[in-house]
Amino acid sequence: MTTRQEVLVPDIGDFDAVEIVEVMVAVGDNVAAEDSLITLETDKAAMDVPAPIAGKVLEMSVSLGDKVSEGSLILVLEAAEVVEAAPAEISATATPAVATGADPVASPVAESSSQSGPDTKSVRTTTPTALPPINEAGFAIAHASPSIRKFARELGVDLSRVQGSGPKQRIVPEDIKAFVKAIMTGQLAAASGPALPEVPVVDFAKFGAVEEKPLGRIQKISGPRLHASWVNLPHVTQNDEADITDMEAQRQALKARAAEKGVKLTPLAFAIRACVQALEEFPVFNTSMGPDNKTLIWKQYTHIGFAADTPNGLVVPVIRDADKKDVFELAAALADLSGRAREGKLKVEEMQGGTFTVSSLGGIGGTAFTPIINAPEVAILGMPRSKMQPVWNGEEFVPRLIQPLCLSYDHRVIDGATGVRFTTYLAARLGDAEGLIGRRRDD
Amino acid sequence: MTDVIEVKVPDIGDFTDVEVIEVHVKAGDEVAAEDSLITLETEKAAMDVPVPSAGRVEEIFISVGDKVSEGTVIIKLTAADSTVGLDSAAPAEVNTSSQTEVDPKQVAIPPNSYTGKADNETSLLILGAGPGGYTAAFRAADLGMDVTLVERWPSLGGVCLNVGCIPSKALLHAAKVIEEAHEMSEFGVKFAAPEINTIKLRDWKQSVVDRLTGGLAGLAKQRKVKVVQGTGTFLSPQHVRVEGDTGSQVIAFQQCIIAAGSEPAMIPGLPDDPRIIDSSGALELEDMPKRMLVIGGGIIGLEMATVYDALGVQVSVVELTKTLVPGCDPDLLRPLEKRIKGRYEAIYKGVGVTGVAAEKAGLLVSFEGNGAPEPQLYDKVLVAVGRSANGGKIGAELAGVKVSERGIIDVDKQQRTNVPHIFAIGDIVGQPMLAHKATHEGKVAAEVAAGEKSYFDARVIPGVAYTDPEIAWVGVTETEAKAQGLDYGKGAFPWAASGRALSVARDEGVTKIIFDNKTNKIIGCGIVGPNAGELIAEACLAIEMGCDATDIGLTIHPHPTLSETVGMAAEAFEGTLTDLYIPKRKK
Missing domain, CATH: 3.50.50.60 (FAD/NAD(P)-binding domain)
Incomplete structure (x- = not known):
């Protein structure tokens, strides 16, 4: 005897119209109880919906990209054995299956909260490519008569990009038509300026099984920004080392005192103290390029961003007025911000206004890397893992704890000598354990 | 008693055009204070906008996908009027508190809203x-x-x-x-x-x-x-x-x-006197003064001076800056100045007017500056100091x-x-x-x-002073070319070598074309002489069409005309001119 069992989306918190990012089963598949059926993704977390009972998939009611809410029908199972109590229990067993411990707080997300019918594919994400702005200065000197200019305006053609074929390179109507045709047939990039060479498109499925998943929300947002920084800012990465043996001893010694204040004293708090000191010495690292790239904006405040790894991706919370905080206060701020970052509870303004960023990967490993500047900031400090190393002190090798430093800076603003002076100074500060504790300068 | 209030997007930091990703209410819904109305999503986070006070949603102005900024109206809300124990003063209170809360600082110029009827x-x-x-x-x-x-x-x-x-x-x-x-x-x-x-x-x-x-x-x-x-x-x-x-x-x-x-434009502080006129008044020819002062040596002042001079009035011109027709090349001004210097009573350059006193006998004008005369009595004063x-x-x-x-x-x-x-x-x-x-x-x-994709794409706008002789120019002047450090060359043709100019007894004219040395394209032209205003049109077309010196020089101009001088100026630049002997340019 078989029973048809409808599997519905369980209670998934305050979310509505959540996107299905993965479908693990197909009609005809046999599933065991607790096997994952689909994966849903909200802005906070991805969560799997497990099968409440073992059975065979009779019908699928959803597909990849559909938006579902609590109670939406996922599929129909043919129960392998009769389980009388099953329907009532489905949502109960399913609820704890939320993949991460993220707290589904108030802010629900969905690209569009339209209907969540089975056929709604998330195709609406592709927007028509907006025409790039016309280079007006180039347009105004192009060798083109008034009638050609009018024709170009009707089609939105940037005359500064059109090669004229008439006498003395005069642009004639055929040139405009050829230009438009070239764009429409993909021979010419629609964007102005020298287009970046394209990465070849590969059909990966030809070489084996593949699975395609959309990027997570934070990746979708941060990707273009990282790319913009990488292609717009000439990056130079200066590598250096700091001896943090004394700093580490100091940190251990202060741990108890910190614990009294309820603070966990991390190496990053010391590193940020040292960065603040180095920024005071070299304020050019605390600037930003003006919008026209012709002025430099010197900021009279020091807000330090730090890269925080969260279940959903990388975020950069900002410690306000880091220069007015001692190492205990910095440690407390770090703990508070990174804790809330992991929970997805950071406020917008807590991720704004940074003047310099520290990216510490020391907890994981590495010897050196090239951090990408958090533009429009002009520098970022990368910190791989510190390591005990033999250091020649003039007489013998002594074991010292060495912290690699990887400083990327915007070479338009900072020259090489200044870059290395900064890391040298920073290393010296990290070596000066006493100076790192810091008293608030206003007392 | 009910109050209708508008709930607007509050201060959301530095963001504008933020997308609405969710709308939680619809028209007719009853909402409690602090209920979420909409959810906005910025690049960094999603945020809910709460309703400032309880009430019923009358009208909703926003739907999913709209972009909003601080101050955008979200809904019209009728404040709840009968909460337990609320006396009649309460709704008003709700209203004010919500207004101070939801009425964020407005953009620079809040346009007026007119609710009356249109005829x-x-x-x-x-x-x-x-x-x-x-x-x-x-x-x-x-x-x-x-x-x-x-x-x-x-x-x-x-x-x-x-x-x-x-x-x-x-x-x-x-x-x-x-x-x-x-x-x-x-x-x-x-x-x-x-x-x-x-x-x-x-x-x-x-x-x-x-x-x-x-x-x-x-x-x-x-x-x-x-x-x-x-x-x-x-x-x-x-x-x-x-x-x-x-x-x-x-x-x-x-x-x-x-x-x-x-x-x-009028000079502030002048007495209210019918003898002080502007260009409109000057065209009325009310009565002919014997002696007239024109304040302002620009195009309008000099044109009116030309008229009144021809009609037999003793004309003086006073200009605050050092040159007449500011912006015009000095070599084009010279023939005009030479002619009017002999005809007008006086031309004061770099001289300002400090006061005009209305007296019975006339307008007593006092001056200051290098070469300023003693106070003078005029029958009329024409103010032509520009337009506002x-x-x-x-x-x-x-x-x-x-x-x-x-x-x-x-x-x-x-x-x-x-x-x-x-x-x-x-x-x-x-x-x-x-x-x-x-x-x-x-x-x-x-x-x-009307929905067409038109733009103001004209490259040049010609200017003409209808003085005698006329002055006309278009595009880059030589003065500008020098000031901007352009790599330019010029071809000039003096009308003394034009048969047509001589046969109308006016040989003082000059036609001058400015070329880009790199492309030989015409970038500007200045002409002084009778009919300069008519002649400049060819240069306008040449600039818009991107003609170079050869194009202009090889275009057959009718003979004998003043228009020949344009072709000859281009030939002068090219070195192919035969009507004059110009020593070869050093290339």
Whole structure:
């Protein structure tokens, strides 16, 4: 005897119209109880919906990209054995299956909260490519008569990009038509300026099984920004080392005192103290390029961003007025911000206004890397893992704890000598354990 | 008792155009204070906008996918009126507290909202019927739009037709005939001294004006453009009130083109005296002064000086800057200055007027500066110190249109103001204040309003001083080329070598073309001499078409004409000129 069992989306918190990012089963598949059926993704977390009972998939009611809410029908199972109590229990067993411990707080997300019918594919994400702005200065000197200019305006053609074929390179109507045709047939990039060479498109499925998943929300947002920084800012990465043996001893010694204040004293708090000191010495690292790239904006405040790894991706919370905080206060701020970052509870303004960023990967490993500047900031400090190393002190090798430093800076603003002076100074500060504790300068 | 309040997007930090990703309420919903209305998503986070007070949603203005900014109205809310124990004062309290909370600091110019009734409606309203305004009206009508043209004067045509270009040219023609007749005495044709009947002359001038303005009225009628006479001022971004002789009406419009022009600038502190006139007054030829001072040595002042000089008035010109016609190349000015120096009573450059005292015997004018004369008594003083844009006189702020301190309205290349459905053209958008610029802009604005993709893409706007001799220029002047450090070359042809110039007894002219040395393309041209204004048109076309020196030089010009001088100036640059001997340029 078989029973048809409808599997519905369980209670998934305050979310509505959540996107299905993965479908693990197909009609005809046999599933065991607790096997994952689909994966849903909200802005906070991805969560799997497990099968409440073992059975065979009779019908699928959803597909990849559909938006579902609590109670939406996922599929129909043919129960392998009769389980009388099953329907009532489905949502109960399913609820704890939320993949991460993220707290589904108030802010629900969905690209569009339209209907969540089975056929709604998330195709609406592709927007028509907006025409790039016309280079007006180039347009105004192009060798083109008034009638050609009018024709170009009707089609939105940037005359500064059109090669004229008439006498003395005069642009004639055929040139405009050829230009438009070239764009429409993909021979010419629609964007102005020298287009970046394209990465070849590969059909990966030809070489084996593949699975395609959309990027997570934070990746979708941060990707273009990282790319913009990488292609717009000439990056130079200066590598250096700091001896943090004394700093580490100091940190251990202060741990108890910190614990009294309820603070966990991390190496990053010391590193940020040292960065603040180095920024005071070299304020050019605390600037930003003006919008026209012709002025430099010197900021009279020091807000330090730090890269925080969260279940959903990388975020950069900002410690306000880091220069007015001692190492205990910095440690407390770090703990508070990174804790809330992991929970997805950071406020917008807590991720704004940074003047310099520290990216510490020391907890994981590495010897050196090239951090990408958090533009429009002009520098970022990368910190791989510190390591005990033999250091020649003039007489013998002594074991010292060495912290690699990887400083990327915007070479338009900072020259090489200044870059290395900064890391040298920073290393010296990290070596000066006493100076790192810091008293608030206003007392 | 109920109060309707608007709930707006509160301060959301530095974000604008934030996407609405969720709408939690719909019209008719009852909401409690702090209930979420909508969810916004910025790049960094999603945030809910709560309702400031309990009530019922009357109307919702936002849907999913809309972009909002601080101050965008989200819903209209009727405050809940019967919470337990609330006395009658409570709703008012709710209202005020919510208003202070939801009414965030507004953008720079909050446009007015007009809720009264409109007497008439139109899809396109054009404010001002000068050359720019009527051209825009006619073009828009030809493109199928329903157009209303508002004009404060009884006749169409604006300053240009009524008190500017056209009447002044009529008088300048009279001046020219007088001068030429007089000059012919040297060459064996002697006329008696002219008898000038100013009343008849004025009537003829007026007949020219009337013929043109009457023609415009006919053109408007043929195109079914509604002409409303009266002074228009904005009430809101959608309404204009027109106050006319026959009453007042409110016209609602969908789009608008502001073409309200400019007025002669006046020097502050002058006495109120009918003997002090501006260019409009000067064209009236009320009574002929014996001795007249023209304040301002620009184009308008010098044109009027030309007329009054020919009519037998003793003319003096005073100019505050060191040169007449500021901006014009000195070599083009020289023939004019040479001619008027011998004719006018005095030309004071670098001299300012410090005061005008109205006395019975005349206007006592005092001067200061290097070469300033003792105070002088004049019968009339013509003030021609430029024109000021009328942007401040049309209530533009009520439409949300930004106007500069000097009355100028900024526009983009499609003539749009900061308010996208309101355009501005002509003098009111700034220099150069020329009719032919206004007409071109008028066409652009009309076409854009009608949905066409038109832009102001003209490369050059020519300028002409209808003095005797005339001066005309277009594109880059030599002075500008030098100042900008351009790599330029010039070809100049003196009219002393032109048979046509000699045969009209005027050999002082010069035609000069400025070329880009890299491309040999023409980038500017300046001409001084009779008919310079007509001759400059060829250079305008050459610049727009991107002609180089060879193109111009190899174009056969008719002989004998003054237009030959343009081709010869190009040949002079090329080194192919045979009508003059010019030592070879060192390349």
